[in-house]
Amino acid sequence: MSRRVYVNGAVWLLLLTAAWWLPLIGGYMALASRVLVYALAAMGLNLLLGFTGCMSFGEAAYFGLGGYGTGLFLTHLTHSTVLAVVAGTIVGGIAAFIFGPLVMRRRGIYFAMITVAIGQIFYFIAERWNSFTGGEDGLSGFSRQPLHFGFATVPLNAVAFYYFVLFFFAIGAGVIALLLHSPLGHTFVAIRENRRRAQFLGIHVERYVWASFAIAGLIAGLAGALNALQNNFISPINLYWVESGNLVIMAVLGGMRSFWGPLVGAIIFVGIQDYVSSYFPNNWETFIGGLFIIAVMFFPNGILGIIRQRAKAA
Amino acid sequence: MSLLRLTDVSRAFGKLLALQHVELEMEEGKLYAVIGPNGAGKTTLFNLISGFFPATSGEIWFDGMRINRIDAARRVALGLVRTFQITEIFPELTVFENVRIGVEAEARCSARPWPSRGLLRQIGDRVDELLDTTGLTAQAGRTVSELAHGDQRVVEVTMALSRRPKLLLLDEPTAGMGQEETAHMVTLIRDLHARQRQSILFIEHDMDLVFGIADRITVLNYGKVLAAGTPQEVAADPLVQAAYLGEAA
Numbered sequence: 148m149s150r151r152v153y154v155n156g157a158v159w160l161l162l163l164t165a166a167w168w169l170p171l172i173g174g175y176m177a178l179a180s181r182v183l184v185y186a187l188a189a190m191g192l193n194l195l196l197g198f199t200g201c202m203s204f205g206e207a208a209y210f211g212l213g214g215y216g217t218g219l220f221l222t223h224l225t226h227s228t229v230l231a232v233v234a235g236t237i238v239g240g241i242a243a244f245i246f247g248p249l250v251m252r253r254r255g256i257y258f259a260m261i262t263v264a265i266g267q268i269f270y271f272i273a274e275r276w277n278s279f280t281g282g283e284d285g286l287s288g289f290s291r292q293p294l295h296f297g298f299a300t301v302p303l304n305a306v307a308f309y310y311f312v313l314f315f316f317a318i319g320a321g322v323i324a325l326l327l328h329s330p331l332g333h334t335f336v337a338i339r340e341n342r343r344r345a346q347f348l349g350i351h352v353e354r355y356v357w358a359s360f361a362i363a364g365l366i367a368g369l370a371g372a373l374n375a376l377q378n379n380f381i382s383p384i385n386l387y388w389v390e391s392g393n394l395v396i397m398a399v400l401g402g403m404r405s406f407w408g409p410l411v412g413a414i415i416f417v418g419i420q421d422y423v424s425s426y427f428p429n430n431w432e433t434f435i436g437g438l439f440i441i442a443v444m445f446f447p448n449g450i451l452g453i454i455r456q457r458a459k460a461a
Numbered sequence: 462m463s464l465l466r467l468t469d470v471s472r473a474f475g476k477l478l479a480l481q482h483v484e485l486e487m488e489e490g491k492l493y494a495v496i497g498p499n500g501a502g503k504t505t506l507f508n509l510i511s512g513f514f515p516a517t518s519g520e521i522w523f524d525g526m527r528i529n530r531i532d533a534a535r536r537v538a539l540g541l542v543r544t545f546q547i548t549e550i551f552p553e554l555t556v557f558e559n560v561r562i563g564v565e566a567e568a569r570c571s572a573r574p575w576p577s578r579g580l581l582r583q584i585g586d587r588v589d590e591l592l593d594t595t596g597l598t599a600q601a602g603r604t605v606s607e608l609a610h611g612d613q614r615v616v617e618v619t620m621a622l623s624r625r626p627k628l629l630l631l632d633e634p635t636a637g638m639g640q641e642e643t644a645h646m647v648t649l650i651r652d653l654h655a656r657q658r659q660s661i662l663f664i665e666h667d668m669d670l671v672f673g674i675a676d677r678i679t680v681l682n683y684g685k686v687l688a689a690g691t692p693q694e695v696a697a698d699p700l701v702q703a704a705y706l707g708e709a710a
Contacts, residue, residue, distance in 0.1 A: 326574050329574045329575060330571050331571065331572055332574075333562055333571075334562065334571045334572070336551075337562045340551035340554060341552070343549055344550060344551060345562070346533055347534075347542070348537060350562075358572070
């Protein structure tokens with residue numbers, strides 16, 4: 148069996164057994180759920196950033212929209228948690244699909260700036276539209292509902308909710324993995340490697356950037372939906388550009404060229420956020436900033452990039 | 462019917478006239494060369510034909526179709542595929558993966574997220590066939606950026622071939638190569654032309670190579686066609702001798 152099979156097996160085993168080993172090292176299930184939520188959003192972003200080579204700084208827009216979609220769906224339309232997740236995912240995906248044509252022809256800093264601008268539009272809409280979104284105070288008054296299977300009803304307590312999130316994380320990660328091993332994924336990577344060559348092999352580069360952008364938005368929408376359910380709350384801050392920056396930091400820290408890089412980045416980011424903020428509630432971001440600078444300067448391919456390099460050299 | 466025809470084609474960059482009233486006609490199955498000193502407009506000519514940028518005036522016809530307004534990617538689908546003066550490859554991918562991108566585009570499955578096993582097998586077989594044609598089978602698993610310059614250029618040609626071009630445009634295919642690498646590239650071009658009747662239009666500085674293999678040569682100078690004809694006719698042209706070939710003639 149190849150090394151990749153062992154690595155994947157180990158990752159899934161650790162995730163599936165987290166409820167047993169995490170408390171032993173001082174962790175708790177809500178923290179694990181948050182890691183998975185952000186890891187999923189960062190993996191979606193990484194499809195665009197690490198595999199298609201497009202620097203998006205506006206992924207929080209679709210993350211937040213997914214959250215608002217789920218929250219509003221639960222508030223006004225249904226009490227089905229699963230349907231609310233699906234609704235939030237679709238809202239994020241459709242928004243990215245609609246705004247894709249605005250960004251698909253841009254490159255580098257221009258691509259990044261337009262994605263920020265789009266994200267900020269949604270931020271201000273959410274912040275100002277008090278009657279619909281709850282405005283600055285955010286949207287509350289909804290909560291994740293128990294799952295009904297006919298023969299049993301499962302309340303989504305911390306452990307059950309972790310496995311609920313893990314289920315959707317597995318779907319999202321599975322979709323990304325399948326894509327990356329398909330001709331579509333090969334085309335994304337080709338665009339990252341050399342746009343001109345891709346174009347002169349007959350590939351309509353912009354259309355594929357659009358596709359990557361929409362899929363990343365869909366995954367971010369899914370993650371945002373799960374985030375809203377985790378907190379039973381969603382606020383404009385989830386749409387803010389700083390949240391987009393956090394997702395970029397997670398992808399870069401873990402390794403943009405690695406499938407599991409964003410998961411590693413999310414573990415580090417959320418871990419530092421949780422543990423360091425209990426000692427330095429106002430300065431924990433300084434640690435993230437310092438770590439990010441070190442990562443960019445000394446291991447630009449992220450933690451998994453370094454591990455892969457060493458494994459290759461050995 | 463000619464495969465490629467340029468009628469009164471010009472291209473200006475601001476006040477600079479890079480190409481002026483260029484006429485060029487090429488038949489199917491031929492091996493044509495474009496020569497000229499640095500700055501003569503050779504690469505600009507390739508850029509116009511391949512759709513890198515549009516002509517300022519004039520008409521470009523390919524396989525019976527006026528292609529002036531057709532974008533670069535669609536021109537590839539029509540059968541116009543090029544290589545570049547500075548090698549354009551996917552540097553961090555393997556040789557196999559580089560060629561596979563082109564094969565998938567040719568199979569019109571680049572957008573497919575979940576291909577069948579049969580399709581994947583067909584794609585793999587086609588890549589293997591192309592690597593065999595260009596002598597890259599032994600390098601298939603190597604990352605392209607680790608290859609020697611000459612091999613990288615062969616990879617680029619293989620990628621171009623993956624699109625089954627009706628016309629292959631090669632921009633200085635032997636630039637920067639050593640003697641052995643040049644000989645390999647020349648053999649490859651000759652074989653493609655002789656065995657597969659591949660139509661090839663190429664730019665080259667190596668006069669021995671050009672006069673050794675080209676069916677016809679077009680000479681550009683200061684953006685204008687100075688002469689066009691068989692190697693013998695071009696070599697005998699006093700204008701060419703005076704302006705460009707000098708001692709080489």
